[in-house]
Amino acid sequence: LTKQQVIFFNEVIDFVNVFTMLNTHTVERLVIYNRVLKGLAQKRSKWVTSKEIARKLSKTPAQVRRDLSILGRKGKPGVGYNIEVLINDLDGVLGRNRIWNVAIIGAGNLGKALFSYPGFKREGFKFKAIFDNAPDKVGKKWDSLVIKSSGEIERAVKKGGIDIAVITVPKNSAQGVAEALVKAGIKNILNFAPVMLDLPEDVRVRNTDLSLELENLSCFICNTK
Amino acid sequence: LTKQQVIFFNEVIDFVNVFTMLNTHTVERLVIYNRVLKGLAQKRSKWVTSKEIARKLSKTPAQVRRDLSILGRKGKPGVGYNIEVLINDLDGVLGRNRIWNVAIIGAGNLGKALFSYPGFKREGFKFKAIFDNAPDKVGKKWDSLVIKSSGEIERAVKKGGIDIAVITVPKNSAQGVAEALVKAGIKNILNFAPVMLDLPEDVRVRNTDLSLELENLSCFICNTK
DNA sequence: TAGATTGTTAATCGATTAACAATC
DNA sequence: TAGATTGTTAATCGATTAACAATC
Numbered sequence: 462l463t464k465q466q467v468i469f470f471n472e473v474i475d476f477v478n479v480f481t482m483l484n485t486h487t488v489e490r491l492v493i494y495n496r497v498l499k500g501l502a503q504k505r506s507k508w509v510t511s512k513e514i515a516r517k518l519s520k521t522p523a524q525v526r527r528d529l530s531i532l533g534r535k536g537k538p539g540v541g542y543n544i545e546v547l548i549n550d551l552d553g554v555l556g557r558n559r560i561w562n563v564a565i566i567g568a569g570n571l572g573k574a575l576f577s578y579p580g581f582k583r584e585g586f587k588f589k590a591i592f593d594n595a596p597d598k599v600g601k602k603w604d605s606l607v608i609k610s611s612g613e614i615e616r617a618v619k620k621g622g623i624d625i626a627v628i629t630v631p632k633n634s635a636q637g638v639a640e641a642l643v644k645a646g647i648k649n650i651l652n653f654a655p656v657m658l659d660l661p662e663d664v665r666v667r668n669t670d671l672s673l674e675l676e677n678l679s680c681f682i683c684n685t686k
Numbered sequence: 687l688t689k690q691q692v693i694f695f696n697e698v699i700d701f702v703n704v705f706t707m708l709n710t711h712t713v714e715r716l717v718i719y720n721r722v723l724k725g726l727a728q729k730r731s732k733w734v735t736s737k738e739i740a741r742k743l744s745k746t747p748a749q750v751r752r753d754l755s756i757l758g759r760k761g762k763p764g765v766g767y768n769i770e771v772l773i774n775d776l777d778g779v780l781g782r783n784r785i786w787n788v789a790i791i792g793a794g795n796l797g798k799a800l801f802s803y804p805g806f807k808r809e810g811f812k813f814k815a816i817f818d819n820a821p822d823k824v825g826k827k828w829d830s831l832v833i834k835s836s837g838e839i840e841r842a843v844k845k846g847g848i849d850i851a852v853i854t855v856p857k858n859s860a861q862g863v864a865e866a867l868v869k870a871g872i873k874n875i876l877n878f879a880p881v882m883l884d885l886p887e888d889v890r891v892r893n894t895d896l897s898l899e900l901e902n903l904s905c906f907i908c909n910t911k
Numbered sequence: 912t913a914g915a916t917t918g919t920t921a922a923t924c925g926a927t928t929a930a931c932a933a934t935c
Numbered sequence: 936t937a938g939a940t941t942g943t944t945a946a947t948c949g950a951t952t953a954a955c956a957a958t959c
Contacts, residue, residue: 483909485902486950492901510916518882522916523952529919538917538958548759555901556908563900564872570799577795578878579856580897586904625903631804649907651899655805657743665906667900672805674876675788676893677710677715677779678850679811682874683781684708711926725940747940748928755942763941764935 480547488555489572490528495551502544510541523554560584560650562622564647566638567629568593568601571653577604584685590621611638611661618645625649630655639666692696713752713780718743719775727769735766757886762884787847789872790856791863793818793826796878796896800852801828802834811850815842819859842869850874857881864891 497517501509511525518525529535529542530552536542552558563586565572575581576588591603594611601608609617618626626642628635628650635654644649648664655670721744726734736754738745743750754767756761757775761767777783788811790797801813816828819836826833836844836859839877843851851867853860853875860879869877873889880895 474750483905488902488905489898492898492905493722493882500881508831512916521952522952523852523919523954526916526918527951534918536917539915540959541916544859554905554909556904557901561900561904570795570802574795575896576897581900584901586897586900624907625900627900637837638844649903651903656725657718657722665903667903669894671800671803672809672811672945674811674894675712675715675806675811675850675852676782677713678715678874679786680708680713680779680783680889681890682849684779709926737940746928748930748943749926751940751942752927759942761935761941763933764939766940 472562472670480509483554488532490518490524490554491531491551494525494528494549495555495557498544498548498551502548507542507543509543509546509547511536547647551648555571557585559585561624562589563587563590564590564618564621564623565629566597566611566614566626566642567631567634568603569629569631572627572629573603575629586625589623590617592617592638593630614638614641615645618642618647623647625651627651627669628651629653672673687745689760704787708779709800712753715743715749716747716756716776716780718752718778719750722772723769723773727773730769732768732770733766734769734772736761738766761899762793782810784810786849787814787845788812789815789817789846789848789851790854790858791817791822791836791851791867792856793823793828794856796856797852797854798828813850815846817842817863818855819827820841836866839866840870843872848872850876852876852878 494514496665497514500510511522511529514520515522526536529547530548532547532554535546535550539586565588567573568591572591576591581588588606591606591608592611592614593599593608599610626647626649628638630638632654635652635656637657639650639652639658639660643660643664650660650664650666650667651660652658652668653670655672657668658666691724693730694834719739722739722877723734736750739750739776740747751851752797754772757772757779760775773828790800790813797816801816813831816831816833818824818833819838823833824835851874853863855863857879858883860877861883864877864885866877866882868885868889873885875885875889875891877883877891879892882893883891885891
């Protein structure tokens with residue numbers, strides 16, 4: 462095999478790895494690993510073992526190693542993982558090495574909280590548009606970004622190069638807003654409204670909402686002791 | 687068997703059912719079922735089938751039936767489930783039939799968003815205390831609730847009968863605040879700060895944060911096409 | 912070399928679902 | 936009764952982990 466062929470072969474393997482092993486659970490953990498490692502990088506030395514990461518997150522070392530193996534063989538037996546290398550590779554897989562243009566729909570408290578959340582800029586999420594349909598909000602500025610009317614979603618998104626839309630409007634407006642977004646070509650939505658959106662299959666939707674977690678918690682309080 | 691014995695027997699069965707079948711996944715789905723059913727109750731008729739619920743949530747009917755079976759035998763073969771009965775029973779298991787006293791720690795945008803979220807009052811979550819350590823916020827009022835200094839957490843929580851604490855402070859203050867809460871006797875924490883809290887085992891912690899979801903989404907955008 | 916930790920296989924554990932008798 | 940849907944079992948599917956050869 463030529464050197465080029467070997468490189469190509471390795472790329473194919475990486476691709477297949479990422480494709481077959483990247484399920485929801487794994488990704489959720491990778492995001493956390495990345496966060497923990499970045500914390501470690503600030504205050505600590507160069508190396509970390511699967512055992513240490515596992516202890517921090519109440520996982521098993523085996524799971525940590527298996528999860529990290531989608532990055533390729535990045536560990537040194539007997540030593541552990543180079544923190545910097547790991548962060549770099551995770552950033553790559555998780556999409557932290559590029560800029561994501563994000564639109565917020567709904568300029569309420571939650572929209573504002575997202576907009577002013579310090580972590581986002583650092584992680585490459587850039588807010589490029591804000592929409593609301595309250596006349597007293599339209600035209601106002603957050604930093605240097607003017608709040609636009611919801612009626613303008615389609616036009617503004619189409620020319621704006623928006624990658625992800627975040628819905629923070631009240632329950633009853635969410636479906637309508639989502640449809641406008643899809644019409645404008647948006648394929649990725651993070652929905653904070655407490656409703657299940659009914660959208661075409663090719664639109665990726667992630668639902669979270671503030672009350673879901675509180676309701677989960679209270680159920681466990683109720684039923685365990 | 688006497689009638690009393692039968693009733694007792696059934697209660698034991700229910701108890702065991704709930705205990706053995708109530709895992710994280712199931713609870714997360716039950717919360718959603720409850721929400722969907724409440725939507726249905728507003729605009730529709732009395733009955734619903736597992737098939738209908740499943741379609742709405744992209745699950746299988748078998749899973750819906752299995753999940754609902756923790757409530758006991760509430761369905762009518764050939765007909766389906768009585769929506770009202772289901773909502774009532776779910777409310778019971780999920781803890782929606784009682785009031786939960788909640789404290790917010792961190793009077794920023796996210797704290798404000800939680801405080802003014804309309805769904806909470808309806809679901810029985812009542813905000814009883816707000817804390818912040820910014821001098822310009824302490825003393826201010828949200829509705830009729832005065833924002834207290836973080837230094838008062840221990841005293842105020844101890845006498846306030848708080849069931850759940852929600853942490854919405856910046857990353858670096860989270861661990862300290864959490865420790866103060868635990869000292870004050872809090873056993874249930876919903877943490878919105880992007881750090882893993884290091885707390886005693888008997889404290890129930892649920893982590894969500896705004897960026898986690900966005901990071902998850904972007905990973906999937908990156909790796910699928 | 913001795914000690915430690917990785918990467919990965921095979922075994923285990925747990926969650927989902929197909930299928931069907933029981934029931935309305 | 937015929938048609939429909941439940942509740943639940945057994946089979947399947949997928950995720951976690953123990954264990955260990957390979958490697959530093």
